[in-house]
Amino acid sequence: MTATTIPIKSVLSAEEIAAQRAPAPDTLRLPPADLFATRAARLTSLARGHAMGEYLNFCARLIAVQDRALAALKPAARPDAALAERCRSHGMPLLDAQGGDLDASAFGAFGQALALILEEAQTFAPAPARDIIARLKGLGADALAKEARLILKAEPGFDTGYAPFIGAALQVDWTRRARALEAGDVFVREEGSLCPVCGSHPVSSIVRIGEGGHGVRYAVCGLCASEWHVTRIKCVPCQSTKGIAYSALDGEGADRFKAVQVETCDECKSALKLVSLEKDPNAEPFADDLATLMLDMLVDDAGYQRAGRNLFYFAP
Ligand SMILES: [Zn+2]
Ligand SMILES: [Zn+2]
Structure with missing residues (x-):
């Protein structure tokens, strides 16, 4: 082409x-509940007969796991009203990806989403990706948080093999939190x-x-x-x-x-x-x-x- x-x-x-x-x-427009289900279905359909079909199918299956992870997590709480007002009046993002909360422990939403993604992905990932998953599972919370921070800040230095899995879990966590907002909470x-x-x-x-x-x-x-x-x-x-x-x-x-x-x-x-x-x-x-x-x-x-x-x- x-x-x-x-x-x-x-x-x-x-x-x-x-x-x-x-x-x-x-x-x-804040993200809908069926975001990942719609995305997975679309990518599955685009993968058919595509030169990169195998890769796109893998991504589609990963997105289907994101859908299950989002459904399994507890909905996020509404943001603190004083914080929301401060962010709105200063034109700051309420769910700041650069410096905001990131709980990389097994108990935080990000950690829980990542655990589910890795568990399921190892059943359908190609062999090289299964090695990456095994290494990623062995990463401690501090090392994991460091990788995730670099991805969120769009700074170089993160492991590109880890990135789609960590990225998928970060998307689940941030989408979950964005879904707890109302449009009026945000300064656009x-x-x-x-x-x-x-x-x-x-x-x-x-x-x-x-x-x-x-x-x-x-x-x-x-x-x-x-x-x-x-x-x-x-x-x-x-x-x-x-x-x-x-x-x-x-x-x-x-x-x-x-x-x-x-x-x-x-x-x-x-x-x-x-x-x-x-x-x-x-x-x-x-x-x-x-x-x-x-x-x-x-x-x-x-x-x-x-x-x-x-x-x-x-x-x-
Ligand atoms: Zn331009
Ligand atoms: Zn965003």
């Missing part, structure tokens, strides 16, 4: 004019480039079908899966509206990935995917991102750096 550039329409369509009169979209910066709930990078962005039937764009958190409203045809990392272009996969077999485009920005040379439910109502921002790594390689060759952060996939 190759990538093709898609022209941006310069004249507003009838739908876009109607969209301007539509009610304001929600600024924040207009056009923010990081998640207003936890401060993490987006994995990709999604175009949803809004109330007026028009497309509404959200950036999707790679950690807690919260979605925050962002403008279309505008770079999420640097907010530039100049030098924006779109590419999609082209050629034989590309039709399955018709929901996915990548938005490139010539101002900051970054690239973030755009997953459109208008083009495919079954698309899912994390699963469709993983299944289109080919598109990342093509824009990387063209000199753009991937801005999305997928905790199952770490570029070397």
Whole structure:
């Protein structure tokens, strides 16, 4: 497959004019209970006949375990009202991934989620991954917390073999905590480039079908899966509206990935995917991102750096 550039329409369509009169979209969407079940089903379907099918199937099974882990954990408590107010008034993320709580003991939600993920994953993981799981099981709480902190801060130095398992458990814990919030608890910066709930990078962005039937764009958190409203045809990392272009996969077999485009920005040379439910109502921002790594390689060759952060996939 190759990538093709898609022209941006310069004249507003009838739908876009109607969209301007539509009610304001929600600024924040918190993760639903069936997040991981939907994601696993989507990735299982994308894995069929895919050149990377074995890897994608493994990821889909890991996500199915995340679904069971989330259901098995006790729901998180509502945040402390004074802390929520302080974060909101200072524009700080309430579930700060950089410096917030992380209990890596066997009793914390993260530790419990990881234990279940490792237990189940060793039954379906390929042999090299089973070795990683065995080593990871032997890691003490301090060493585990250190690895997890580096992943959360997006700092180098963590073990990339451990990363998808630790990343999966971190996603379960943060999604669980985000589910205890209400949209009003969170300060949502207009056009923010990081998640207003936890401060993490987006994995990709999604175009949803809004109330007026028009497309509404959200950036999707790679950690807690919260979605925050962002403008279309505008770079999420640097907010530039100049030098924006779109590419999609082209050629034989590309039709399955018709929901996915990548938005490139010539101002900051970054690239973030755009997953459109208008083009495919079954698309899912994390699963469709993983299944289109080919598109990342093509824009990387063209000199753009991937801005999305997928905790199952770490570029070397
Ligand atoms: Zn988040
Ligand atoms: Zn930019």
